[in-house]
Amino acid sequence: xxxxxxxxxxxxxxxxxxxxxxxxxxxxxxxxxxxxxxxxxxxxxxxxxxxxxxxxxxxxxxxxxxxxxxxxxxxxxxxxxxxxxxxxxxxxxxxxxxxxxxxxxxxxxxxxxxxxxxxxxxxxxxxxxxxxxxxxxxxxxxxxxxxxxxxxxxxxxxxxxxxxxxxxxxxxxxxxxxxxxxxxxxxxxxxxxxxxxxxxxxxxxxxxxxxxxxxxxxxxxxxxxxxxxxxxxxxxxxxxxxxxxxxxxxxxxxxxxxxxxxxxxxxxxxxxxxxxxxxxxxxxxxxxxxxxxxxxxxxxxxxxxxxxxxxxxxxxxxxxxxxxxxxxxxxxxxxxxxxxxxxxxxxxxxxxxxxxxxxxxxxxxxxxxxxxxxx
Amino acid sequence: xxxxxxxxxxxxxxxxxxxxxxxxxxxxxxxxxxxxxxxxxxxxxxxxxxxxxxxxxxxxxxxxxxxxxxxxxxxxxxxxxxxxxxxxxxxxxxxxxxxxxxxxxxxxxxxxxxxxxxxxxxxxxxxxxxxxxxxxxxxxxxxxxxxxxxxxxxxxxxxxxxxxxxxxxxxxxxxxxxxxxxxxxxxxxxxxxxxxxxxxxxxxxxxxxxxxxxxxxxxxxxxxxxxxxxxxxxxxxxxxxxxxxxxxxxxxxxxxxxxxxxxxxxxxxxxxxxxxxxxxxxxxxxxxxxxxxxxxxxx
Amino acid sequence: xxxxxxxxxxxxxxxxxxxxxxxxxxxxxxxxxxxxxxxxxxxxxxxxxxxxxxxxxxxxxxxxxxxxxxxxxxxxxxxxxxxxxxxxxxxxxxxxxxxxxxxxxxxxxxxxxxxxxxxxxxxxxxxxxxxxxxxxxxxxxxxxxxxxxxxxxxxxxxxxxxxxxxxxxxxxxxxxxxxxxxxxxxxxxxxxxxxxxxxxxxxxxxxxxxxxxxxxxxxxxxxxxxxxxxxxxxxxxxxxxxxxxxxxxxxxxxxxxxxxxxxxxxxxxxxxxxxxxxxxxxxxxxxxxxx
Numbered sequence: 001x002x003x004x005x006x007x008x009x010x011x012x013x014x015x016x017x018x019x020x021x022x023x024x025x026x027x028x029x030x031x032x033x034x035x036x037x038x039x040x041x042x043x044x045x046x047x048x049x050x051x052x053x054x055x056x057x058x059x060x061x062x063x064x065x066x067x068x069x070x071x072x073x074x075x076x077x078x079x080x081x082x083x084x085x086x087x088x089x090x091x092x093x094x095x096x097x098x099x100x101x102x103x104x105x106x107x108x109x110x111x112x113x114x115x116x117x118x119x120x121x122x123x124x125x126x127x128x129x130x131x132x133x134x135x136x137x138x139x140x141x142x143x144x145x146x147x148x149x150x151x152x153x154x155x156x157x158x159x160x161x162x163x164x165x166x167x168x169x170x171x172x173x174x175x176x177x178x179x180x181x182x183x184x185x186x187x188x189x190x191x192x193x194x195x196x197x198x199x200x201x202x203x204x205x206x207x208x209x210x211x212x213x214x215x216x217x218x219x220x221x222x223x224x225x226x227x228x229x230x231x232x233x234x235x236x237x238x239x240x241x242x243x244x245x246x247x248x249x250x251x252x253x254x255x256x257x258x259x260x261x262x263x264x265x266x267x268x269x270x271x272x273x274x275x276x277x278x279x280x281x282x283x284x285x286x287x288x289x290x291x292x293x294x295x296x297x298x299x300x301x302x303x304x305x306x307x308x309x310x311x312x313x314x315x316x317x318x319x320x321x322x323x324x325x326x327x328x329x330x331x332x333x334x335x336x337x338x339x340x341x342x343x344x345x346x347x348x349x350x351x352x353x354x355x356x357x358x359x360x361x362x363x364x365x366x367x368x369x370x371x372x373x374x375x
Numbered sequence: 376x377x378x379x380x381x382x383x384x385x386x387x388x389x390x391x392x393x394x395x396x397x398x399x400x401x402x403x404x405x406x407x408x409x410x411x412x413x414x415x416x417x418x419x420x421x422x423x424x425x426x427x428x429x430x431x432x433x434x435x436x437x438x439x440x441x442x443x444x445x446x447x448x449x450x451x452x453x454x455x456x457x458x459x460x461x462x463x464x465x466x467x468x469x470x471x472x473x474x475x476x477x478x479x480x481x482x483x484x485x486x487x488x489x490x491x492x493x494x495x496x497x498x499x500x501x502x503x504x505x506x507x508x509x510x511x512x513x514x515x516x517x518x519x520x521x522x523x524x525x526x527x528x529x530x531x532x533x534x535x536x537x538x539x540x541x542x543x544x545x546x547x548x549x550x551x552x553x554x555x556x557x558x559x560x561x562x563x564x565x566x567x568x569x570x571x572x573x574x575x576x577x578x579x580x581x582x583x584x585x586x587x588x589x590x591x592x593x594x595x596x597x598x599x600x601x602x603x604x605x606x607x608x609x610x611x612x613x614x615x616x617x618x619x620x621x622x623x624x625x626x627x628x629x630x631x632x633x634x635x636x637x638x639x640x641x642x643x644x645x646x647x648x649x650x651x652x653x654x655x656x657x658x659x660x661x662x663x664x665x666x667x668x669x670x671x672x673x674x
Numbered sequence: 675x676x677x678x679x680x681x682x683x684x685x686x687x688x689x690x691x692x693x694x695x696x697x698x699x700x701x702x703x704x705x706x707x708x709x710x711x712x713x714x715x716x717x718x719x720x721x722x723x724x725x726x727x728x729x730x731x732x733x734x735x736x737x738x739x740x741x742x743x744x745x746x747x748x749x750x751x752x753x754x755x756x757x758x759x760x761x762x763x764x765x766x767x768x769x770x771x772x773x774x775x776x777x778x779x780x781x782x783x784x785x786x787x788x789x790x791x792x793x794x795x796x797x798x799x800x801x802x803x804x805x806x807x808x809x810x811x812x813x814x815x816x817x818x819x820x821x822x823x824x825x826x827x828x829x830x831x832x833x834x835x836x837x838x839x840x841x842x843x844x845x846x847x848x849x850x851x852x853x854x855x856x857x858x859x860x861x862x863x864x865x866x867x868x869x870x871x872x873x874x875x876x877x878x879x880x881x882x883x884x885x886x887x888x889x890x891x892x893x894x895x896x897x898x899x900x901x902x903x904x905x906x907x908x909x910x911x912x913x914x915x916x917x918x919x920x921x922x923x924x925x926x927x928x929x930x931x932x933x934x935x936x937x938x939x940x941x942x943x944x945x946x947x948x949x950x951x952x953x954x955x956x957x958x959x960x961x962x963x964x965x
Binding site (some may be wrong): 184200202203208287 | 676679680683687704718790792793802803851854856889891892895926927930936938939
Binding site for chain 1 (some may be wrong): 377378379381383386476479487488489490492537543579582583584586587606622637638640641
């Protein structure tokens with residue numbers, strides 16, 4: 001029932017936003033999956049972005065009311081492009097929130113041509129760093145996570161033999177490549193690398209293969225409902241070893257799964273108790289959803305706030321809010337004060353952030369190793 | 376707004392090519408394939424491959440895609456000759472699922488789920504087609520040409536043989552028609568023409584990945600044909616306009632709760648499919664045109 | 675040992691597939707309707723079981739009963755309010771197909787809206803496997819699935835060969851005209867077929883909720899497998915559909931013995947394709963079904 005209240009609340013926010021747009025307002029776009037198997041993510045990302053809008057409006061950070069125009073990408077490239085075209089050409093937004101590697105790669109050329117900024121806060125494939133000047137990432141890409149995670153697992157925790165289950169998409173493959181490189185470097189060994197299709201739902205026999213390999217630790221590189229299915233079925237089928245993953249495990253579906261308890265995963269370092277912005281977001285998020293905020297909440301909140309900061313600067317100097325100016329301003333700005341501390345963009349439009357390691361404890365996860373920068 | 380409409384129009388014309396070519400085997404020959412997205416994909420990947428590796432222009436890249444699609448379609452024609460109706464649905468389903476696995480796993484050629492980016496713009500007679508307006512003209516020209524080809528085929532003696540087989544295969548066979556050759560030709564023609572859509576799609580988006588060539592795409596194309604009206608020339612075109620405009624139009628509905636927009640759109644989309652099938656089972660274009668095309672066929 | 679493990683896993687999955695496929699095959703045999711919304715019945719039953727058992731905390735028997743009621747109601751609704759209306763018209767095979775697909779989309783999205791789009795599962799000790807031999811793990815639910823599949827299937831065949839309606843259903847699949855000789859109303863028989871065919875997905879749905887877990891898109895895969903199993907087994911043969919489901923479950927798991935996991939779905943459809951080309955009548959299908 002909490003869920004219903006949450007939805008009602010979101011509806012109310014949207015009503016408010018829609019009412020505001022009737023007058024003069026500043027609009028940004030969101031090209032997120034709102035239906036289909038990955039809609040869970042769109043829901044989470046959208047709610048976090050909305051919280052940022054609410055805060056920006058409450059604090060009157062911009063001269064006009066800010067609102068988000070949501071479009072459904074269904075997490076597929078074609079729908080993503082249709083939605084992006086609508087945002088760019090009809091709604092004429094200068095700034096679009098994006099998610100999912102396939103969608104991001106498909107919409108990046110559209111944004112590049114129209115000089116509209118797209119910002120990714122969910123996809124972690126390293127190829128997302130190479131999509132042109134107008135494609136930014138506010139999430140550290142997966143290679144950074146693995147470079148912190150691999151030495152931690154092998155050297156500090158002593159898990160020498162690692163079995164990997166990875167989904168056959170760019171993110172999964174990137175993780176496989178990074179682990180293969182960094183685990184031996186840290187003195188460990190990959191004992192199994194099992195690739196699974198994206199739509200697979202049965203992992204009983206994968207569990208058998210994992211058991212046969214006899215690892216100290218099983219690394220799961222999937223996302224969405226599938227990663228929860230993998231965890232449950234491994235635990236059900238005699239795999240009792242330590243589990244680990246990348247930041248996808250910060251999804252509430254996994255953190256609240258009893259079978260996932262004790263699993264280790266990296267996220268960008270976010271201290272939700274830090275006074276000011278982080279604390280406020282954590283408090284309001286909890287009040288709204290009844291859940292602890294996770295890294296995705298920080299990312300999409302931050303993505304909107306990056307826009308707000310840039311727009312503030314542009315308004316001050318009297319320049320119009322175009323994608324071109326936003327890009328120029330970002331290069332001029334240097335760093336941003338956001339949830340989780342200062343954030344700085346690398347020249348390629350992605351960010352480098354300290355990575356922390358968490359353990360699932362039934363809540364949103366507890367930190368077991370503080371923020372470290374990837375080498 | 377203009378650019379948005381052009382974008383939709385390009386996607387509609389590409390999908391209309393798929394619908395029209397599927398209708399050629401589904402409507403006129405009674406071959407119910409749900410593997411059409413496979414040939415769409417083969418066209419797209421082949422054209423991309425030749426454009427990226429050998430700098431092929433639009434015409435030669437498309438021709439390569441058509442040739443390969445025609446070859447692969449023989450694998451589909453094989454069961455089409457042996458079994459009918461629901462068996463064939465299952466056979467094409469099997470092929471479609473296999474194709475998705477191959478598209479996903481053959482990463483050196485298809486890029487897997489990550490797909491292929493930076494596909495160069497289509498080159499036609501030495502000019503690069505980069506303006507969306509020009510691309511729209513190109514895809515409309517392809518669509519028009521394909522409709523003409525199919526119209527000619529349907530009205531020829533070949534088309535009459537096809538319809539005879541659809542209506543009563545045994546009778547057609549007894550009548551001395553070479554059923555095997557006719558059916559195979561129909562499948563090959565339909566698949567090769569579907570590859571044109573793939574080539575256009577790849578050059579237009581300049582990004583393709585396996586997610587565009589999955590079972591859902593096949594089903595969607597079939598829905599276009601059936602909603603528009605099978606065995607009519609324009610029905611499939613109308614069906615594709617409708618199917619693509621529906622979600623686009625629904626996205627303008629105001630005051631939907633933000634996180635439920637997608638689901639509500641999908642529910643309306645599904646509901647429209649059901650209601651249309653109940654109340655307009657002959658398709659939107661179906662009733663008027665069937666009669667006139669029959670007359671045309673008989674003349 | 676790995677092979678034996680894969681074999682057992684295959685049997686467990688195959689039992690679930692078999693039950694679902696039998697329901698699909700029964701409906702198809704008796705009504706000639708290609709019920710691709712069968713997967714939706716599965717999804718509804720599974721989610722209702724999960725909701726009443728894991729969320730409301732209802733007794734599992736009560737939850738299962740609710741799931742049966744929901745699945746049957748859905749099946750009857752489809753027959754009454756969708757298929758029957760479409761079949762007023764001629765040449766309805768593909769019209770039915772598209773409509774059923776539309777329903778599948780509606781159900782998947784409604785489930786997502788009502789119950790959430792994430793992963794859910796029913797937590798039960800039954801799904802925790804125990805080591806029976808060194809390296810061989812079997813969950814109680816595996817044995818349960820196989821037993822239930824056998825019981826369900828024998829009960830069904832018994833019903834079909836003993837009762838009046840049951841025989842009518844079989845007659846309908848063999849020769850639709852024969853039914854009038856029986857003096858039965860084909861519409862009524864079709865309703866029975868939909869009710870029974872939908873009810874029989876419930877055990878599979880419950881086992882899936884316990885073992886693999888659920889998401890709103892779970893029905894699509896079930897539909898594909900049922901369809902494939904029906905063809906492999908031979909259209910119109912319930913026994914064939916059951917073996918077909920079992921075979922596909924085994925193939926999917928045994929494939930892992932030598933192949934990488936990403937190929938295991940492909941194996942299923944290679945089996946399907948080969949059957950269609952070389953043995954279109956399936957295991958037990960009557961040859962006249964093919965050309």
